[in-house]
Amino acid sequence: MPIEYYIALASALFCIGVVGVLTRRNAIVVFMCIELMLNAANLLLVAFSKMHYGIAISNKEAATAAGTDAQLFVFFIMVVAAAEVSVGLAIIVMMYRNVHSVDINFLNRLKN
Amino acid sequence: MNLVYLIPLFPFIGFLVTGLFRKQLSKSLISIIGCGTILVSFIITVVLFFQIKENGALPVHALFPFIPANDFKIDFAFQADQLSILFSLIITGVGFLIHVYSTAYMHEEATAHYGRYFSYLNLFVFSMLMLVLGANYVIMFIGWEGVGLCSYLLIGYWFKNDNYNYAAKKAFIMNRIGDLGFLLAIFWLLSKLGTANFADVFAHAKSLTSFDITGITLLLFLGATGKSAQIPLYTWLPDAMAGPTPVSALIHAATMVTAGVYMIARSNILYSLSPIAQNVVTAVGLITALLAGTIALYQNDIKKVLAYSTVSQLGFMFIAMGVGAYTTGVFHVLTHAFFKALLFLAAGSVIHAMSGEQNITKMGGLRKKIPTTYITFLVGVLAISGFPFTSGFISKDEILVAAYEHNKIVFFLTSFAAVLTAVYMFRMLFLTFFGSFRGTSEQEHHLHESPSAIIVPLIILAILSAFGGFIQLPDAFGGDDFLNQFLSPVVPAVTHEDSGAAMKEYNILVATVIGLAIIYFATKKAFAVSQWTDVYSGFKKVIANKFYVDELYDMIVVKPLHNLAGFLKRVIERSGIDGIVNGVGSFIQYSARQLRLLQSGQIANYVVFMVVSIVVLFTVFWNQTVIINFLQKIF
């Protein structure tokens, strides 16, 4: 597939994620939207990985490893995402314990 | 050996001793030091006078370099030539008499104040001597400002009285206006000629353009109008009568106010090169003489009358200067010093006798009570009115002749001013000494003749007033024209164009005699005591109120400046400049208050800002060339 389709798709998902962060008040949903953004980046990376692989192939580089690094990057992103989720959910739970709400606007003591 | 620096030195020592030890020394010691130093100066002056008379001017004596700038050098130098030694004689001679007079006049002051008084007086003599003996304009300026200071200090001598303080301040500030002119003239000279030494300036005066000469001379004349109380800066002098009477005699009659005349006489070479300046001097002198003479007609304060008379007489001197009769002007300074000092001192004696009363309408009939004072006063009045062959007659006569030769209109107006002089002097004489006593009985009881320290100077001055003129008796009357000859190395001698001069002198003599007779009777009738009223009306009121000149100055200069200053202080400074500065501060604080509202505490808002900022950054990136060009254009 032409790479621009992938870019467009990833961008669209990314922006949907951004809009989600902007419009939702539930901390968990907001966090999920951020995960959506990460996944958009993942998808883009994989697509680029295959694009560069394709370029290398067309340049007659037989046993090329072009694109491997991007896929590994995606792997690391997943690793980090997992770690982040564990911490993030812990924080959300902590907050819920204290205020019994996950509304990100509920806590609004820090301002100005 | 050049002893010229000793002349000002002794008064200065006197100033220091009487000033610093005024509390420790007794009054008599202060008197001795105060008068003695002047006497010593006088003696030295006399010695030098005869030296100079014999051998001509002494060489310039530079003590040390005063302002050794890169572009010019100004030495602390003294110069005793014919002109300056003549003035020194007046200053130290008359000064000495007035010092002696003061010992009696001021005797009731507390010791410390007595010492203060004499230190001021000595300082004044010192400054005045600096003024006349300086060998360049800067030293002259030192004296010039110095006498202004002393005048200020002495006018405000009784500092508890705020009116006196205002008068003192007014005198100083008016003088300062003139001083500024003087100073600018010096700068002009320095910038064009690179020197302020009299000798060098006059030697190179021809190399100046006529614009420069006119500018310099007019600025110098501005200085002279301040110091010598001419229009437009004369209003301080009548107010200056707030000072003790001997001070008025010394400073505001005999010496300081003639400094302007001295300066013009000194700079005669410059003035001769500038007809415009000469005309201005003549015109100012003439108008001043007339104006002051007119005002003097309706003044009731004995010292005020004398003050306006001084202004008027100074006008005469300037007329002489303006028409180029420098020697004559100087001569009038000399005779004026005698008779005006006499008049003031005599007036002081009257005031002393009247327990401080100065209003002539409250006097009268003093002829009998204080006869010596009366006689000396009478001599003074006759001299100033130009009674034939008194000193005043001779000097005024010369002025008139010079004026006649210059311009007929000037002559007639000057003559009219001379008539005015006689009128107001006679009026004062009548009101003071004739008729019946109009004061309180207490004053009457207290009336007494003054002590000898007052009387002796009066008598000496009376003699000088009567006969001092003979040193310059015109040829027509068989004189030997001494002063003219004596001064001729410094000041061009007055030469009469034609042989008809003698004729004119006779004419004037006759006219004077007749005129005085008429005036005597007319005045006696017009200002008879019975005719006198307290309230003037119509034009008389205008005159009695001094043509409202003070009010006019107040309205067009003082008030506007005062208001402007207030406006600057309250509006421009506080709201304007400081307002801008503080406004910047307030603006920052205001924006701080507004900006912190962006920090709403809501994540979504923050993220919106971030996203919008990303978009903005992208937009900037797309338009980077446009923006960079724009930035380069404005910075």
Add this chain to the structure above:
Amino acid sequence: MIAVLLILIPTLSGFISFFIKNNQGAKAFALLSSCITLAVALMGVYCSGNSYLHYDAAWLTDLGSRFTLNLDGMSKMLCLLNAVSLPIIISSTYKNNYESSGSFYGFMLLTQTGMMGVFLAADCLLFYFFWELALIPAYFLCSKWGGERRIAVTFKFFIYTFIGSLLMLVGILFLYFKTPDHSFAIQSFYNVKLSSGEENFIFWLFFIAFAIKMPVFPFHTWQPDTYEQAPTSVTMLLSGVMVKMGLYAVIRWLIPVFPHAANHFSNLIILLSVIGMLYASLIAIRQDDLKRLIAYSSIAHIGLMCAAIFASNKSGMQGVMLQMFNHGINIIGLWIVADAIEKQLGTRKFSELGGLAQRAPSLAILLMLMALANIALPLTNAFIGEFLMFSGLFKYNIWFAAAAGICIILAAVYTLNMVQKIFFGNTAALTATANDSSLNINMALIILAITVIVLGVYPQPMLQLTNDTVQAVFAPNPP
């Protein structure tokens, strides 16, 4: 050697002073140390020879800066002023008891250090360091020991000068990168070649800093407030010495480094100065507060000095040099009187004073003398300086000189007003029981008065002292 000592002595004694708990001890110590500094400064005036007057040590060599101190005529003169003023200030305020004196005098000495450094530095970065360092202790002094509104007012002063000096820092950096050998040495700065656009731009960066410090209209508004609010001994230091930093810097750094720009803008700057003179003089006339009056009078005088510098001729410059010293002496004298009055009577309002001459004759006489010096009466020191400055200004332009000359008149107006309202007339309620000034005040004033007169009659030593700098500034190629 002397150059270093001049900095070292006040610095060390300043720090030591912080640890002196005893009030009297701190005072005595500060007086002693300032007298030692004075002795060293006097030695500096009479010494010649590079080893005494020049000091150079490696410092921020990576940045192209060295710790270079140099004493030439102008530096000697100003160091002397700086060294003279502190003993006089301390002795004249000896009776004042400041809370935690140790810190007070420590800060005073440190301020002195900063100002010494400014006058001595022959390296631009070093100069900048000292320029700022003089400010910080002064800030603490004013804010801690000042009057009621001290915090806000002093902060305004601080921020004003701080902005100025930061702008100057930018200018310094610009110049540094233009120097051929990338050095902050004064010589390299003099050799820098700039296009006229750059020169004009950097000129203003520098000038604003100096103009604020001097202060020149319209950058002056911090000054009256600060002088009013600061403790008087600090005011003396500020007005007597610190404002000279601005003038000094203009002569040392601005004119030689930017000769063309200075020439180009001289009309504008002189115009500003003259306007400032008239403006300040007029405002001074309407002041009812002794300290504010002196402050505005100072603005007027400084304006004349600034104008004379930019008139750029030798006599004017000589006048400025002389007047820097004289103004310091005179204004300290005025402040001493102001302080004596305020300390005794608790007011500075003319309306509440009057007739003090009856109660305090010696103070009256000494004030009179200082007042006369303030209006530049001949035979006082200020006359010589103003005479030279006016003659310089006159050479530059008659009309500026004439307009500035009006200030001579106005100076007489406000100064005599002040004298009259404080000392003459009848005593007011407050002054009826006033006492004459104490011995230490009289002594300080008498020393100042003698200086006033001596320099007024015989200014030659001072003129000769600074002559080399004057010649150097106008040399075709600055040294």
Add this chain to the structure above:
Amino acid sequence: MNAIIISSVLGIVMMFTSFLVSNTKSYRHIAVVGLFLLLIANILETHSIKIWNVNTANMLAFTRFGLFFNSIAIASTLIYVLLTGKEIERTGTHVSEYFALIFFVLCGIAILSSYNNLLMLFLGIEILSIPLYILTGSDKRNLKSNEAALKYFLMGAFSTGLMLMGIALMYGGTGTFGLEVNRTAPAGTLYLGVSFLEITGLLFLMVSMAFKVSAAPFHFWTPDVYDGAPTVFTSFMATIVKAAAFIAFLKLCQTRMAETQGAIDWKLLFSILIISTLIFGNITAIFQQSVKRMLAYSSIAQAGFMLFALFSLNDFAQTGILLYTAAYSLATIGIFAVLVKMKDYTFEGYNGLAKTQPVLAAVNAVCLLSLTGIPLTAGFMAKYYMLASVVKTNTYTWMVITGVVFAAISAYYYFRVIQAMYFKNGEPETEHVSGSFKTGLVVLAGIIILLGIFPQVLLNWFYF
């Protein structure tokens, strides 16, 4: 590599000390010893003595600059722990874990100072951030702490998303994650000689890094998080961590951004960031009532100055940012060390501190003067380098002038504290202040002044 390995090992050690050592007081001492060892190890590596020889496959490149920054960060942390270690113990019950997290953060810093691959940048940022989310929320009962943690976490994750998007696009443009890109063989027609995808990606990455260094307009999290976090950890976050983010950002600027300068004028974009950062940081700080929150804004304002280095990217910038990070970190640590001893965080709380606690006040004043940029303090030299670096580029003069004007404005809020301490009267309440704490503070002030007078001490002696 020494620092990365040892700091992570020390982190693990700290984790286990909670099981092995019951006395909470000793954690601090262990941490100090550990930090000391870490510092020595890092200095050894600076002098080319490597304990481990690891083939990083060009993922990490240990430059002298990066290692030197590590030393600064570790030394600052050491000073931080020495001064405020006691306060860490009082934050919560998991004392050893806090120390462990601090060591993990140091590991992240070590990675960030030497990354040579965007993957390592990403990992470094995450290792840096995740412990901080936790430290922010470590005062669990405190709602402000909770809120701060949540905000920090959500926004941090969001910025991670941006960063990943950027990295992905950059990869698309260049086909590599390495910082060194072979630009000789262009693929397809490029935009002004540079891959457009890379530029777009770099923009995203720049935004994300700007977020991390709290450059406006991506700074919004900073005041809230710094305010809400327990004060001891705010001190750590605001200083060492932020400095590390700057070093990482600088490296990015020096490589990828500098190479694409021809197509996109990064200087223009940076000037926008700088100006807005200066405006937001300085202006907003003016109105604050709490010193802690003021310091948060101050950290933004200081970031504005540090951005000068990223703008100019010359030798002055390189040395300058080291000095700046050191000066800024030390001064801010000092101020926070005093702040944690205060019972009232408002400006009024400081009233009269100079009378009751002269040493605290004096050191605080020195730190504040340093932040203001008064000569003879490290802060001045730091600002000097920053300004010099921009002036050297001979462009954007207006930005320099704006910068100094805001530096002057910054005096407004810094001096408010000095005014409160010295010129106002009050009875400030403080926690117990021990003698050793005071000694530490004095030493800190000494270092600040020493660096102000002889910045070479840092730049030459330690560096080489």
Add this chain to the structure above:
Amino acid sequence: MDTTEILFWALSLLALFSAIMVLISKNPVHSVLWLIMVFFAITGHYILLNAQFLAIVNLIVYAGAIMVLFLFVIMLMNLNAEPEPKRNLWMKFAGVVSGGLLLTVIVSAIRTALGSAERPGEIRDKIAYMNGGDIGLIQNLGKVLFTDYVVPFEISSILFLSAMVGAVVIGKKEASPNPSGGGAFKEAS
């Protein structure tokens, strides 16, 4: 249109639709489910791109573990019953608009990168290699991961450690209430 393309479009539409549904679902549980749908779609894309390892990991880690964790937390909090409070309309509008702007910006960037037919940009005619290409296979990735990428791999363990410690610190109940009541923390005003 071959199968790949059809699948591509289908998966893309599914991903986008599910993503939007994540946004607009009122119930967080639904959001989670829709997000899982997104992940499935993306996994499908991975498979299309022959990134087998990532596809599996995505399915297991993301869709499986992570999302289950989300679900678990939501259930734990019992949020599904609670309707989310409405964010105000202005904010919603601003969010959508700024998100749209962002999308526009990125799309315009893609257009520039594409260039025109006459002046082709860098990604014109570049395709993602769909059929074949074995770089996504576990063996290939593993080889690289444990050679070149071993350092980041090890380092990511530190990340996990810190996350673990963090989760413990945050999640563990305080054994005893903080004696000083949050010692280092004071109210500012």
